Amino acid sequence: MDCVAVCEVSFTYYNFLISFIFSSVITIPGLSLWGQPGLVCIYLVALVWLFAGIAIVSDIFMESIEAITATTYSVELWDKEKQVTVVMERQIWNATVANLTLMAFGSSMPEILIAIFTTISTIRVKPSELGPSTIVGSAAFNLLVISGVSVVAVGEEPKAIADMNVFAVTSAFSIFAYLWMYHCVSDQWVTKAEAIWTFIFFFLFVGISYATDKCTAYRADQQKSREEALLDEKKEAAKIAKDDLRRLGKSYGREAVIEVARGMKVEKIPLKEQREIIELIQQIWEVKTASEVEI
Numbered sequence: 537m538d539c540v541a542v543c544e545v546s547f548t549y550y551n552f553l554i555s556f557i558f559s560s561v562i563t564i565p566g567l568s569l570w571g572q573p574g575l576v577c578i579y580l581v582a583l584v585w586l587f588a589g590i591a592i593v594s595d596i597f598m599e600s601i602e603a604i605t606a607t608t609y610s611v612e613l614w615d616k617e618k619q620v621t622v623v624m625e626r627q628i629w630n631a632t633v634a635n636l637t638l639m640a641f642g643s644s645m646p647e648i649l650i651a652i653f654t655t656i657s658t659i660r661v662k663p664s665e666l667g668p669s670t671i672v673g674s675a676a677f678n679l680l681v682i683s684g685v686s687v688v689a690v691g692e693e694p695k696a697i698a699d700m701n702v703f704a705v706t707s708a709f710s711i712f713a714y715l716w717m718y719h720c721v722s723d724q725w726v727t728k729a730e731a732i733w734t735f736i737f738f739f740l741f742v743g744i745s746y747a748t749d750k751c752t753a754y755r756a757d758q759q760k761s762r763e764e765a766l767l768d769e770k771k772e773a774a775k776i777a778k779d780d781l782r783r784l785g786k787s788y789g790r791e792a793v794i795e796v797a798r799g800m801k802v803e804k805i806p807l808k809e810q811r812e813i814i815e816l817i818q819q820i821w822e823v824k825t826a827s828e829v830e831i
Contacts, residue, residue, distance in 0.1 A: 605634040
Protein backbone atom coordinates (compact mmCIF):
# COMPACT_ATOMS: atom_id res chain seq x y z
CA MET A 537 0.00 0.00 0.00
CA ASP A 538 1.54 3.25 -1.09
CA CYS A 539 1.53 6.54 0.77
CA VAL A 540 -1.42 7.98 -1.20
CA ALA A 541 -3.61 5.00 -0.34
CA VAL A 542 -2.68 5.26 3.32
CA CYS A 543 -3.55 8.94 3.32
CA GLU A 544 -6.89 8.26 1.65
CA VAL A 545 -7.74 5.55 4.19
CA SER A 546 -6.70 7.77 7.06
CA PHE A 547 -8.76 10.67 5.70
CA THR A 548 -11.78 8.41 5.19
CA TYR A 549 -11.47 7.07 8.75
CA TYR A 550 -11.12 10.62 10.09
CA ASN A 551 -14.30 11.75 8.31
CA PHE A 552 -16.14 8.70 9.61
CA LEU A 553 -14.95 9.38 13.15
CA ILE A 554 -15.94 13.04 13.00
CA SER A 555 -19.33 12.24 11.50
CA PHE A 556 -19.89 9.53 14.13
CA ILE A 557 -18.99 11.81 17.05
CA PHE A 558 -21.05 14.82 15.93
CA SER A 559 -23.93 13.01 14.22
CA SER A 560 -24.52 9.92 16.32
CA VAL A 561 -25.65 12.07 19.26
CA ILE A 562 -28.95 12.56 17.44
CA THR A 563 -28.94 9.65 14.99
CA ILE A 564 -27.76 6.58 16.90
CA PRO A 565 -26.49 3.75 14.65
CA GLY A 566 -29.02 0.95 14.35
CA LEU A 567 -32.13 3.04 14.90
CA SER A 568 -33.14 2.59 11.27
CA LEU A 569 -33.82 -1.10 12.05
CA TRP A 570 -36.79 -0.08 14.21
CA GLY A 571 -38.79 1.26 11.29
CA GLN A 572 -40.68 4.52 11.11
CA PRO A 573 -43.29 3.76 13.87
CA GLY A 574 -40.56 2.70 16.27
CA LEU A 575 -38.50 5.81 15.54
CA VAL A 576 -41.54 8.03 16.13
CA CYS A 577 -42.09 6.47 19.57
CA ILE A 578 -38.39 6.72 20.50
CA TYR A 579 -38.09 10.37 19.48
CA LEU A 580 -41.34 11.31 21.22
CA VAL A 581 -40.12 9.74 24.45
CA ALA A 582 -36.78 11.49 24.05
CA LEU A 583 -38.47 14.84 23.46
CA VAL A 584 -40.70 14.44 26.52
CA TRP A 585 -37.67 13.51 28.60
CA LEU A 586 -35.72 16.54 27.35
CA PHE A 587 -38.65 18.91 27.92
CA ALA A 588 -39.04 17.57 31.46
CA GLY A 589 -35.35 18.19 32.09
CA ILE A 590 -35.58 21.72 30.71
CA ALA A 591 -38.63 22.41 32.90
CA ILE A 592 -36.81 21.21 36.04
CA VAL A 593 -33.68 23.22 35.27
CA SER A 594 -35.73 26.32 34.41
CA ASP A 595 -37.70 26.11 37.66
CA ILE A 596 -34.52 25.81 39.72
CA PHE A 597 -32.93 28.66 37.79
CA MET A 598 -35.95 30.95 38.23
CA GLU A 599 -36.16 30.12 41.94
CA SER A 600 -32.52 31.10 42.36
CA ILE A 601 -33.13 34.38 40.50
CA GLU A 602 -36.20 35.12 42.65
CA ALA A 603 -34.10 34.46 45.76
CA ILE A 604 -31.46 36.91 44.51
CA THR A 605 -33.95 39.66 43.64
CA ALA A 606 -35.81 39.21 46.96
CA THR A 607 -32.70 40.01 49.01
CA THR A 608 -33.32 42.94 51.37
CA TYR A 609 -31.42 45.12 53.83
CA SER A 610 -32.63 46.85 57.00
CA VAL A 611 -33.05 50.61 57.32
CA GLU A 612 -33.90 52.51 60.51
CA LEU A 613 -36.44 55.32 60.05
CA TRP A 614 -37.84 57.82 62.54
CA ASP A 615 -41.64 57.86 62.86
CA LYS A 616 -42.67 61.48 63.52
CA GLU A 617 -46.20 60.63 64.67
CA LYS A 618 -45.32 57.79 67.07
CA GLN A 619 -41.91 59.26 67.99
CA VAL A 620 -40.18 55.89 67.71
CA THR A 621 -37.54 54.30 65.48
CA VAL A 622 -38.97 51.84 62.95
CA VAL A 623 -36.90 49.21 61.13
CA MET A 624 -37.91 48.86 57.48
CA GLU A 625 -36.83 46.25 54.94
CA ARG A 626 -35.71 47.60 51.56
CA GLN A 627 -34.95 45.56 48.44
CA ILE A 628 -31.40 45.62 47.14
CA TRP A 629 -32.45 45.01 43.55
CA ASN A 630 -34.62 47.55 41.79
CA ALA A 631 -37.76 45.76 40.57
CA THR A 632 -37.55 47.25 37.07
CA VAL A 633 -33.88 46.36 36.60
CA ALA A 634 -34.44 42.86 37.98
CA ASN A 635 -37.32 42.21 35.58
CA LEU A 636 -35.38 43.48 32.56
CA THR A 637 -32.14 41.64 33.35
CA LEU A 638 -32.25 38.60 35.62
CA MET A 639 -35.89 37.65 35.07
CA ALA A 640 -35.67 38.14 31.31
CA PHE A 641 -32.39 36.23 31.19
CA GLY A 642 -33.84 33.32 33.13
CA SER A 643 -37.05 33.05 31.12
CA SER A 644 -35.17 33.34 27.80
CA MET A 645 -32.36 30.94 28.69
CA PRO A 646 -33.50 28.11 26.32
CA GLU A 647 -33.65 30.44 23.32
CA ILE A 648 -30.28 31.99 24.22
CA LEU A 649 -28.62 28.58 24.51
CA ILE A 650 -30.08 27.46 21.17
CA ALA A 651 -28.77 30.62 19.50
CA ILE A 652 -25.31 30.14 21.05
CA PHE A 653 -25.06 26.45 20.09
CA THR A 654 -26.22 27.04 16.52
CA THR A 655 -23.80 29.95 16.14
CA ILE A 656 -20.84 27.94 17.46
CA SER A 657 -21.70 24.90 15.32
CA THR A 658 -21.91 27.03 12.15
CA ILE A 659 -19.14 29.50 12.92
CA ARG A 660 -17.32 28.87 9.62
CA VAL A 661 -20.31 28.35 7.36
CA LYS A 662 -23.66 29.97 6.67
CA PRO A 663 -25.30 30.70 10.04
CA SER A 664 -28.38 28.77 11.01
CA GLU A 665 -31.79 30.42 11.12
CA LEU A 666 -32.88 28.40 14.16
CA GLY A 667 -31.37 30.66 16.84
CA PRO A 668 -32.68 34.05 15.64
CA SER A 669 -36.04 32.55 14.63
CA THR A 670 -36.44 31.02 18.10
CA ILE A 671 -35.69 34.31 19.84
CA VAL A 672 -37.98 36.38 17.61
CA GLY A 673 -40.75 33.79 17.75
CA SER A 674 -40.50 33.52 21.53
CA ALA A 675 -40.64 37.32 21.92
CA ALA A 676 -43.72 37.56 19.70
CA PHE A 677 -45.34 34.63 21.54
CA ASN A 678 -44.71 36.26 24.92
CA LEU A 679 -45.95 39.65 23.71
CA LEU A 680 -49.15 38.41 22.09
CA VAL A 681 -50.17 34.98 23.41
CA ILE A 682 -48.92 35.22 27.01
CA SER A 683 -50.29 38.76 27.42
CA GLY A 684 -53.65 37.73 25.95
CA VAL A 685 -53.94 34.62 28.14
CA SER A 686 -52.98 36.65 31.23
CA VAL A 687 -55.71 39.21 30.53
CA VAL A 688 -58.34 36.52 29.95
CA ALA A 689 -57.26 34.53 33.02
CA VAL A 690 -58.06 37.34 35.48
CA GLY A 691 -61.77 37.11 34.66
CA GLU A 692 -64.08 40.10 34.92
CA GLU A 693 -61.89 41.93 37.42
CA PRO A 694 -59.80 44.51 35.51
CA LYS A 695 -56.07 44.75 36.04
CA ALA A 696 -54.16 48.03 35.95
CA ILE A 697 -50.55 48.64 34.96
CA ALA A 698 -48.58 49.61 38.05
CA ASP A 699 -46.11 51.91 36.28
CA MET A 700 -47.33 53.21 32.94
CA ASN A 701 -44.14 55.20 32.28
CA VAL A 702 -41.85 52.16 32.47
CA PHE A 703 -44.37 50.18 30.43
CA ALA A 704 -44.28 52.86 27.73
CA VAL A 705 -40.47 52.76 27.63
CA THR A 706 -40.49 48.96 27.39
CA SER A 707 -43.09 49.00 24.61
CA ALA A 708 -41.17 51.63 22.64
CA PHE A 709 -37.92 49.69 22.91
CA SER A 710 -39.70 46.47 21.92
CA ILE A 711 -40.88 48.07 18.68
CA PHE A 712 -37.44 49.59 18.14
CA ALA A 713 -35.83 46.17 18.65
CA TYR A 714 -37.83 44.66 15.80
CA LEU A 715 -37.04 47.61 13.52
CA TRP A 716 -33.35 47.46 14.42
CA MET A 717 -33.22 43.72 13.81
CA TYR A 718 -34.82 44.20 10.39
CA HIS A 719 -32.22 46.85 9.61
CA CYS A 720 -29.39 44.51 10.63
CA VAL A 721 -30.55 41.47 8.63
CA SER A 722 -32.08 43.24 5.63
CA ASP A 723 -28.77 43.00 3.73
CA GLN A 724 -28.23 39.35 4.78
CA TRP A 725 -25.13 40.40 6.70
CA VAL A 726 -24.58 41.49 10.33
CA THR A 727 -21.51 43.64 10.84
CA LYS A 728 -19.44 43.86 14.00
CA ALA A 729 -20.56 47.47 14.51
CA GLU A 730 -24.22 46.43 14.38
CA ALA A 731 -23.56 43.69 16.94
CA ILE A 732 -21.79 46.13 19.27
CA TRP A 733 -24.58 48.70 18.94
CA THR A 734 -27.17 46.00 19.65
CA PHE A 735 -25.31 45.17 22.86
CA ILE A 736 -25.13 48.86 23.82
CA PHE A 737 -28.84 49.38 23.16
CA PHE A 738 -29.69 46.80 25.83
CA PHE A 739 -27.82 48.70 28.56
CA LEU A 740 -29.31 51.95 27.25
CA PHE A 741 -32.76 50.39 27.54
CA VAL A 742 -32.14 49.24 31.12
CA GLY A 743 -30.70 52.64 32.08
CA ILE A 744 -33.63 54.60 30.64
CA SER A 745 -36.13 52.25 32.30
CA TYR A 746 -34.34 52.60 35.65
CA ALA A 747 -34.27 56.41 35.35
CA THR A 748 -37.97 56.44 34.41
CA ASP A 749 -38.81 54.27 37.42
CA LYS A 750 -36.86 56.56 39.75
CA CYS A 751 -38.49 59.69 38.29
CA THR A 752 -41.94 58.17 38.73
CA ALA A 753 -41.16 57.25 42.34
CA TYR A 754 -39.79 60.77 42.99
CA ARG A 755 -42.94 62.42 41.61
CA ALA A 756 -45.06 60.08 43.72
CA ASP A 757 -43.10 61.06 46.83
CA GLN A 758 -43.48 64.76 45.98
CA GLN A 759 -47.22 64.30 45.48
CA LYS A 760 -47.42 62.42 48.77
CA SER A 761 -45.51 65.19 50.51
CA ARG A 762 -47.91 67.82 49.15
CA GLU A 763 -50.89 65.72 50.22
CA GLU A 764 -49.39 65.26 53.69
CA ALA A 765 -48.77 69.00 53.97
CA LEU A 766 -52.36 69.71 52.91
CA LEU A 767 -53.61 67.15 55.42
CA ASP A 768 -51.58 68.82 58.18
CA GLU A 769 -53.17 72.16 57.29
CA LYS A 770 -56.63 70.60 57.45
CA LYS A 771 -55.80 69.03 60.81
CA GLU A 772 -54.69 72.40 62.17
CA ALA A 773 -57.85 74.05 60.85
CA ALA A 774 -59.94 71.25 62.39
CA LYS A 775 -58.33 71.85 65.79
CA ILE A 776 -59.27 75.55 65.61
CA ALA A 777 -62.81 74.63 64.51
CA LYS A 778 -63.15 72.23 67.46
CA ASP A 779 -62.09 74.98 69.86
CA ASP A 780 -64.72 77.31 68.38
CA LEU A 781 -67.30 74.52 68.61
CA ARG A 782 -66.48 73.97 72.28
CA ARG A 783 -66.82 77.72 72.88
CA LEU A 784 -70.30 77.69 71.33
CA GLY A 785 -71.16 74.59 73.34
CA LYS A 786 -70.26 76.37 76.58
CA SER A 787 -72.32 79.40 75.55
CA TYR A 788 -75.52 77.67 74.37
CA GLY A 789 -75.21 74.17 75.82
CA ARG A 790 -73.70 71.00 74.38
CA GLU A 791 -77.07 69.34 73.61
CA ALA A 792 -78.27 72.39 71.69
CA VAL A 793 -75.10 72.45 69.54
CA ILE A 794 -75.50 68.72 68.80
CA GLU A 795 -79.12 69.29 67.71
CA VAL A 796 -78.02 72.05 65.34
CA ALA A 797 -75.28 69.81 63.96
CA ARG A 798 -77.93 67.14 63.24
CA GLY A 799 -79.92 69.63 61.19
CA MET A 800 -82.50 70.55 63.79
CA LYS A 801 -83.57 74.15 64.56
CA VAL A 802 -82.93 75.44 68.07
CA GLU A 803 -84.72 78.65 69.07
CA LYS A 804 -82.23 79.77 71.73
CA ILE A 805 -79.29 79.81 69.30
CA PRO A 806 -79.29 82.71 66.81
CA LEU A 807 -79.44 81.83 63.13
CA LYS A 808 -75.93 83.23 62.53
CA GLU A 809 -74.41 80.97 65.19
CA GLN A 810 -76.37 77.99 63.81
CA ARG A 811 -74.82 78.55 60.38
CA GLU A 812 -71.39 78.87 62.05
CA ILE A 813 -71.91 75.56 63.88
CA ILE A 814 -72.82 73.80 60.65
CA GLU A 815 -69.77 75.26 58.87
CA LEU A 816 -67.50 74.17 61.71
CA ILE A 817 -68.92 70.64 61.61
CA GLN A 818 -68.42 70.52 57.87
CA GLN A 819 -64.86 71.76 58.25
CA ILE A 820 -64.04 69.15 60.89
CA TRP A 821 -65.48 66.10 59.17
CA GLU A 822 -65.33 67.41 55.60
CA VAL A 823 -68.90 66.48 54.73
CA LYS A 824 -71.38 68.29 52.49
CA THR A 825 -74.28 68.57 54.92
CA ALA A 826 -74.39 68.68 58.67
CA SER A 827 -76.97 65.86 58.72
CA GLU A 828 -74.25 63.46 57.54
CA VAL A 829 -72.18 64.11 60.66
CA GLU A 830 -72.43 61.51 63.41
CA ILE A 831 -72.35 63.19 66.79
